């Protein structure tokens with residue numbers, strides 16, 4: 001509870017710290033507590049469902065307020081952190097991953113979630129995606145793929161299908177779209193799943209599995225832009241005459257060739273975990289180096305250890 005006075009800035013003595021509850025008495029956030037301002041997405045946008053399931057995940061896992069962080073780049077989907085009552089950052093277009101990487105490496109006690117669009121992930125942020133994947137940084141990245149640039153009102157995105165008519169391809173897209181799963185497998189991601197916002201149960205299941213994965217976990221979540229690419233995912237929606245087909249039970253998710261084969265199926269393909277392997281994270285490897293340095297230079301502050309290293313470079 002903060003006592004507001006007319007004094008600015010308030011003196012520390014006027015600030016009453018909140019009571020610290022023992023861990024056993026602390027409760028996780030509820031959906032109601034996590035929901036912030038009313039989302040400003042268009043009515044019917046697929047992103048609403050992803051947000052609602054994120055709230056559900058936080059509630060289900062009883063996560064404390066300071067133990068979850070929501071990071072995003074720029075785009076309609078990247079407005080995500082605005083709508084979450086919690087710590088988060090709406091960062092630069094395509095740069096959510098480098099920001100989230102720093103956060104993940106320095107704060108092993110919390111789980112970092114990143115949300116963003118297909119443009120943010122595969123165009124402007126494409127190179128960052130490759131490096132976050134190969135470094136196996138512990139975090140969960142939900143790519144809300146609507147196969148179009150929504151915020152900037154309908155340009156061709158890297159996942160737009162051939163022939164898609166947009167403001168940048170008036171005669172229909174001629175550039176071959178990227179295949180998210182194939183790209184992520186080759187980059188070295190250790191958890192890759194596909195889902196669609198029209199199947200809430202499945203989205204939540206994938207989010208939980210991704211969160212439990214010790215490494216870089218990515219979910220490609222089809223999320224329709226009803227304004228600029230209506231009907232894009234009808235073929236994956238049984239209510240629109242399509243079919244939602246799960247990854248077969250006998251799929252070996254540790255086999256990258258099997259993952260490529262699955263990813264090569266015609267759209268909308270299969271939904272579920274395509275690939276998952278265990279590999280040491282950069283978080284662990286870096287923490288080991290830091291731990292050894294602290295041990296070797298016992299008594300020195302971190303900045304003093306760093307200074308010694310810089311001095312050696314001179």
Ligand SMILES: Cc1ncc(C[n+]2csc(CCOP(=O)(O)OP(=O)(O)O)c2C)c(N)n1
Nearest residue numbers: 074075076077093117118119120149150151
């Ligand atoms: C450096 C930079 N370049 C371009 C833009 C313009 N811009 C903003 S969002 C966006 C694309 C958004 O598409 P996507 O990431 O797919 O998100 P969506 O809006 O579809 O959810 C672009 C090109 C920008 N904000 N910053």
Ligand code: SF4
Nearest residue numbers: 042045076150225226
């Ligand atoms: S423009 Fe498309 S992606 Fe953006 S809020 Fe509207 S429906 Fe959603």
Ligand SMILES: [Mg+2]
Nearest residue numbers: 117118148149
């Ligand atoms: Mg998009």
